Amino acid sequence: MSVTLNRGQVLRRLRLGDIAFKHITRTAAIFVLVLLSAVILALIDGSVLAFRTFGFSFLWEEQWNPVTEKFGALAPIYGTIVTSFIAMLIAVPVGLLIAVFLTELCPMWLRRPIGIAIELLAGIPSIIYGIWGLFIFAPFLQQTLQPFLISVFGDIPVLSTLFAGPPYGIGVLTAGLILAIMVLPFVASISRDVFDAVPPVLKEAAYGLGCTTWEVVRHVVLPFTRVGVIGGVMLGLGRALGETMAVTFVIGNAHRISGSILAPGTTISATIANEFTEAVGALYTSSLIALGLILFVITFTVLAIARYMLMRLERQLGN
């Protein structure tokens, strides 16, 4: 009698525990949704004044004048996209090469040191990259790479504009290079992990047919891991778009669009970080929040496109 009673009690208690656990986990999950919508609402609420004042021309006006309170977001949008593009242009191929080396060609004893080094690179706080960029990397570029680019491309029509001097050291290219270093570990370590997941039997079969390492990577590993690699690239792109401190230090913070990537520029996050503390006046603050909203939309769009591409790829593979 007493045994069955105890058993009933225990079962009830366990069921209660289960229900409570379910509710707690659900609350935690819903909390994220609430948080996300609160952030979006706050950004929209804050930027209403700017969009009401300037209309959608806010998106394509270059002027950013705190004195006359005429604000346009084109220069920061341009800077954000160009620096991220330079970063991806360098980080994706280098990151993939690192991953291929680590999974296919690297001797066993060297794998761990390189792998750990890449993970440490990912763990360095961005402010450290900023300080290093400003004090060491920018002066180095000013004396080496930038004069080289200016003199080499000086006579070639389009490239001479792209690499027009003077070599300031800091600028759009420097910011792009720093970003490349910062996103490299994301691309490299995720690619390595997904390359590792390729079934050995596939690779061995390819080698058995007489494929070279390049052919195995090109025709077996990459097609098999496409989805994961794109995921890693998008994660890196997300970081590049939103990176603030390191970029602020080395981009030169000029609200101008210049044909030259050696010239100073600015990004959305750098502008906000620079000017938010001393932004006096409702319209100025609202324009900065509107910049934040634009960055949010850009990042969201990038992620959405990535998701869509991944879905299409998966469907193709399914067929």
Add this chain to the structure above:
Amino acid sequence: MKHWTTWVAASFIAAALAPAQAADISGAGATFPYPIYAKWADAYKKETGNGLNYQSIGSGGGIKQIKAKTVTFGASDAPLSGKDLDESGLAQFPMVMGGIVPVVNLDGIAPGSLVIDGPTLAKIFMGEIKTWDDAALKKLNPSAKLPSQAIVVVHRSDGSGTTYNFAYYLADVSPEWKTKVGFNTSVEWPVGIGAKGNEGVANNVANTKGSVGYVEYAYALQNKLTYTKMINKAGKTVAPTAEAFQAAAANADWKSQPGYGVILANQPGENSWPMTAATWILVYKKPADAAATGEALKFFTWAYAKGGKMAQELDYVPMPAKVVTDIEKYWASEIKDANGKPLTN
């Protein structure tokens, strides 16, 4: 919406800070005077046991916080207008001063040997004077060996009181600067690269040959940068020294603006440095917490009386004694508790 978020944020901050700093004077604002406020706070705590919690979040942030009444005093590098002070019920007074100096990086030019005047400086920062051997610079420096090097302009990228005062001076001496650029805590720079903070500008000037920038005097000294002399309103060539900054303050007509909101740029006087800058404190004339504001005023009285030497050690300039007497009279007549009794004796 806004109120709701502010409340949540405020209650979190209050919950985090309340137990530890219940007795401290709380203030927030300008970053420029932060080192001296911190030093004064340290000495004041040793002497009286009362602490000061000053958050150097920037002038704009300081103004927002005092208006939201989350701090006892706000601090700003740009003075509020008389209208703004009246509307918000705030009293304003200058606390300490500093000097802004142009710095250059040119081979063979020693600190203090180059002379620049205001209109020429404005033209350089507008990109109209592009090389160091420009006729205007040669005329000011007949004996200096100026290279035909391109001028690289370095300015602040973050909003700052330094920029406000620097641009105010350029607007005062150059009508063209006034119409094309104007002045504010950040402006739309026609040329140049932006660097974060005084230390950023100092570093960029130190690294870039042919560059010119503007920094607080202390940063020029600490980084051993080549500062220039200036030609002041009286047409005299002056070097940036504590005496020259103080001369500007002594010659200023402090009572001409409500809340002593006089920008010290381009003041008269033969010895006045043209780019001197003050930083202001904001408190409520009828504070909700009269005791806290009273404590803050005690601290400011102490700082005026005993903080001068410490200020000079950090290359700030104390307020002249005459101005301090006026400010203390202003407190007695303006800042009162709920019963209309002055908070200072």
